[in-house]
Amino acid sequence: MQEKTNRIIEELKSFIGQKGKLSPSPFMNWLKPVAVAAEYGSLTFEYVIRKEMTNPMGNLHGGVIAGIIDDIMGATVYSLEKSDPFVTVNLSVDYFAPARLGDVIQATTRVVKEGKNVINVECEIWFPAKKRLLAKASSNLMRIK
Numbered sequence: 001m002q003e004k005t006n007r008i009i010e011e012l013k014s015f016i017g018q019k020g021k022l023s024p025s026p027f028m029n030w031l032k033p034v035a036v037a038a039e040y041g042s043l044t045f046e047y048v049i050r051k052e053m054t055n056p057m058g059n060l061h062g063g064v065i066a067g068i069i070d071d072i073m074g075a076t077v078y079s080l081e082k083s084d085p086f087v088t089v090n091l092s093v094d095y096f097a098p099a100r101l102g103d104v105i106q107a108t109t110r111v112v113k114e115g116k117n118v119i120n121v122e123c124e125i126w127f128p129a130k131k132r133l134l135a136k137a138s139s140n141l142m143r144i145k
Helices: 007-014 026-031 062-078
Strands: 034-039 042-048 086-095 104-114 118-127 132-143
Touching: 007 034, 026 062, 042 062, 062 086, 062 104, 062 118, 062 132
Parallel strands: none
Antiparallel strands: 034 042, 042 104, 086 132, 104 118, 118 132
16 A cells, blocks of 8 residues: 655755754744654654753643644644644643653654544653653644635
C-alpha cells in the first residue's frame, strides 16, 4: 500500500534532523522543535528543555508541555493540507513525570478520527533516554470557514 503524502509532509520530511525554523508560527519557532518523523496523520518532533521553559522547581513547566502538545497537534492537522483552517476546541492533558533542564523529549501525534469538520488527535510526550511517558493528551480541532 502506498503511503499517503502531500507537499507539507514532504517539506517536513526535508527538515528531519535539522535545527531551524519549521514554521511561520513564532511560538513553534520559540519551542525550537527538530523534526524526527513526518507521515500523513502523524508527526514526531524533538525538543531540548531550556531554562525559560522551566518552572521554579527546575522542571519543564506544565503550560509549556500543553503548548508543545497544542502546537504539534495543530501542525499535524495543518499537514493534512485541508482547504480551511482548524482551531483547537478542547485539550485534555494527563501529566505523568517531570523533565528537567537539558533533557531531550519527543512528542508524537496521531490523528484518531479525521472528519470533515472535526479532527481528533492524540499526542504522547516521551523522555526517550529513560523510556518514560511524560504526558498524554487528546484534542478536537474544528474547521473554521
